[in-house]
Amino acid sequence: MASQLSGWDKAKKKRKEAAEQEKLLAKIPKLSSYFGMRAASSQLPASDAIANSSAPEDQAKQDEPDEEREDKERESSAERAEVKGDAITGEALAQTLEDITNGFDNWRTGESRIKMHESSDGHRKAMLSFASRQREAGRVDYLAAKQVEEERCYWRQIVKRLIDVLIFLAKRGLAIRGADEIIGSPHNGNYLGIIELLAEYDTLLASHIRKYANCGKGHISYLSSTICEELVQLMGQKVQDTILKEAKKAKYFSVSIDSTPDVSHLDQLTIVIRYVLPLGPVERFLTFLPMMRHTATHMASILLNFLKENGLDVTNCRGQSYDNASNMSGRYNGIQAIVKRECKYAAFIPCCNHSLNLVGDQAVNSCAGCTRFFHFVNGLYVFLSESTYRWQKLKNRCTLTLKGLSGTRWCERADAVKALVEGWKSIQEVLDELAADKEQKADTRNQADGFSRRMDELETAVMATAWNDILCRLNSTSISLQDPTVSLNTATSLLASLVDTIQFARDRFDVYEQMAIEKVPHGEYKAEERRGRKRKRMPDEGAANEENLTPRETFKTHIYLVMIDRLLAELEKRMKAYEDISTTFGFLSELTSLSIKQIENKAQNLVSSYPDDLEDTLVAELIQFAAFMRTQKSVSVNESAELTMYKLLSSLNLSQTFPNVEIALRIYLCLMVSNASGERSFSKLGIVKGELRSSMRAPHSSRISP
Known part of the structure; x- marks a missing residue:
């Protein structure tokens, strides 16, 4: 028994040694691999030589007549047949030695002969002996090999530091190069400047700069702009x-x-x-x-x-x-x-974000009152910010500074209106002081007085409080839609929730009016200060009396309700663009609450929409998967139900059990909504x-x- 175990151990040891030898031989580059590259480089540009090393040979084979190609294939088969295991026959060895001594007349012959030699037992033994002696300190080229390895390690350490500097600059979007490439110059840019700074604490980098920096062209330093751009x-x-x-x-x-x-x-x-x-x-x-x-x-x-x-x-x-x-x-x-x-x-x-911007843009353009309000907001910002004196007076009184308006980014409108509402009293005080300051130019005093009078109008205050509430919801929704991981169902649900929010704002006119009266104590609309305009009655008109609306009713009917109704109409119009795709995938978020019949109908609709990706077995898979999901823990509040399902399939390796479900979730989750x-x-x-x-x-x- 002991002898049997000893035999097994010897066999195991022998197999281990053979595997180590194969790994060692695999690390040694083969000379035959250079022949294909040489043949290719003789006909192709240098940049394509490696990638297309076999292309010339293949083309040459195609150009040869069929009979010559068959003869050569038979010769190649005969040569391969001469190779027995790790040895070659004496005739083939003699031919190989003759070819090596006398040379070759073409590269294809050289490649085949070298391959035969590299497969021989003698070559393998010689290379194994060479590899083992490489590890010994007494080898003939030990010092040269040691120097090569030290050089390789040195330059790798230098390049690693240069790459780290480039990554640091690229992450922050900072400029890399400067006006010159001279080490020690204050104009050499961020790249060389950071390298100089690191050299103060890194002896290797400091030694490298002293030895190689500012040597000019023809000297290797890895500090030039050419190497820098190549690394990038x-x-x-x-x-x-x-x-x-x-x-x-x-x-x-x-x-x-x-x-x-x-x-x-x-x-x-x-x-x-x-x-x-x-x-x-x-x-x-x-x-x-x-x-x-x-x-x-x-x-x-x-x-x-x-x-x-x-x-x-x-x-x-x-x-x-x-x-x-x-x-x-x-x-x-x-x-x-x-x-x-x-x-x-x-x-x-x-x-979705662009659609939401268009909703707000169309609502503002729906009536002149909204357009005048936002023109007032932007004009107030321009007036106060174009003078450092006026801006400083504003900053001393307000915690939130005014913002300008952007034609594409509605979040800036939300910030601008919020700053106006929260700093209403302080902004009006600053305007009154500027209007009364005789040291200011007459034009400045007139503009300040005009803005102050505009802020004293109840219509302006109502518009500010109402838009502050609406824009706050629009901005929060827009930020959520900008998340790269947001799903389609989540996006459409957010847009649908805005409909209820704006509908709620439609019935809150009295609330906004009361909030506005707190900012404008007189509580009167501007139209109440003017005499009503009487329209001339034409001869063919009836005797019916005209309906005279109060200034409050006029503002509410012709401005406020028009604005709100346009918001609702545009939002519902934009949401129609997502109906088809939402109908196809919308049921996935509520899969666990659907009946079997509902799942069957929805799954069949999904298969008909993607017949090349999904199979009819999706119906049975979804029914089983829904039952499986009911046994799992509740969905995470930080991610959508569809994402939770997909992660569950991936983490539990259930893709083979529910292949079509996994494909359907992958198609759905890859849909981009912004x-x-x-x-x-x-x-x-x-x-x-x-x-x-x-x-x-x-x-x-x-x-x-x-």
């Missing part, structure tokens, strides 16, 4: 490759594009995709691409070409989200229509490509943007 390019490409690899693995994705002119007056097209990882959906910025025209055809061609060049199959696109511009959202000729021709399952979902990520990329572009770096090329700006 390599890191940016690595990040993009990682994103593309994740997207391809996830299979289904959604896309969003938007454009903006940069500081150099060049239109930049940003491309953002959304896909699902095991932990949930993510939105990733891919690149900025220059564009010449704003036509849907041109922008769509840029998008489709980019997806094709980077290996993203457009047929796997399940969603697209753009703003409501006609060249983006056009039903027949917009970008969404062009992409749908390439993939019929690429559902178009208008950007292009806020694209707007964030524009913000970073404005930082990265500023006035002092307006000549930066598009690829470089894409690499250092988020």
Whole structure:
């Protein structure tokens, strides 16, 4: 028994040694691998030699006549047959030695002969002996090998520090280069400046700067702008490759594009995709691409070409989200229509944030009273901020400073109205002081008096209190919709909740009026101070008396209710764009509360919408999955029900049990409901490509943007 165990141990030890030898041989580069590259490089550019090393040989084989190709294949088969295990026959060995001594007349012959030699037992033993002696200190080239290894470690440590500096600058959107590249110069930029700072506390970096800095061209230092740009390019490409690899693995994705002119007056097209990882959906910025025209055809061609060049199959696109511009959202000729021709399952979902902005914009433009109010708010900000003296007086009295208005960002309107409402008394006091200050110019005193009189109107106070309440809800909803992980059902539910909020505000006129009277104590509408206007009656008109509305009723009917009703109408109109997709996937959030018949009907509708992705077994899977979900803990309040379901499938490895459920959840979660990520990329572009770096090329700006 002991001898048997000893034999097993010996066999196990032998197998272990053989495995170690194979690993050792695998680490040693094979000479035959260089022949294919040499053959390719003789016909291709140097940049393509490695990637296409076998292309010339394949082409040569194709150009040969069939008889010659068959003869060569038989010769190659005979040569391979001569190789027995790890040894070769004497005839083949003699031929190999002759070829090595006399050389080869073409690279293909050399490659096959070298491969035979590398497969021989003698070569393997020699390489194993060489590898084992590499570990010994007494080898002939020990000092040279040690020096090479030390050099490699040294430069790796230097490059690691340079990469850390570049990552630090890129994360903050800071400029990298300066006016010169001289170490010690105050104008050498953030990159070299931070390296100099680190050298004060890093002996390795300090020694490197003393030895290699400011040596000029032809000397290796890794501190030049050429190496800096190459490192940025390599890191940016690595990040993009990682994103593309994740997207391809996830299979289904959604896309969003938007454009903006940069500081150099060049239109930049940003491309953002959304896909699902095991932990949930993510939105990733891919690149900025220059564009010449704003036509849907041109922008769509840029998008489709980019997806094709980077290996993203457009047929796997399940969603697209753009703003409501006609060249983006056009039903027949917009970008969404062009992409749908390439993939019929690429559902178009208008950007929820942009739709919400349009709701407010249309409501403001619905009546002159709203337009005058926001013109007053912006004019008040301009008047007080254009003078440092006036602005300082305002800051000394108010905790919240006034804000200007933006045509696209309605959150700024919410901040502006909130600052006006909370600092009403203080702002009016500042205006009264400026109007009474004889040291101010007459024009300044007149403007201050005009703004103060406008704030003393009850209509202005009512509009301020009402819009403050409404904009607060719109702004909070908009911020929630900008979350990259927000789902479609959550977005549509948030928009639907605004309908009830605004409807509630419609019945709160008396409350807003009472709040306004606290700011304007006289409590009278401006129209009450003027004599009513009497319209001339025409001869053919009847004798019916005209209905004379009080100033309060006139303001409520012609301004306040018009504003509220337009908000409701626009909101309901925008929500219709999400009805179809919400009907398809909306039941997933309430899956556990549906009956079996309801689940069956909803599942069949979902399968009919995506017949190429889902199978008919989805019905049975969803019925079982709903019963399974009822046994689990309650849904987390920090995430949607659909995301909880998907995470549960991933964490418990149930994708094989419910494959169609998993696919349906992946398609749903990858749907993009907002292009806020694209707007964030524009913000970073404005930082990265500023006035002092307006000549930066598009690829470089894409690499250092988020």
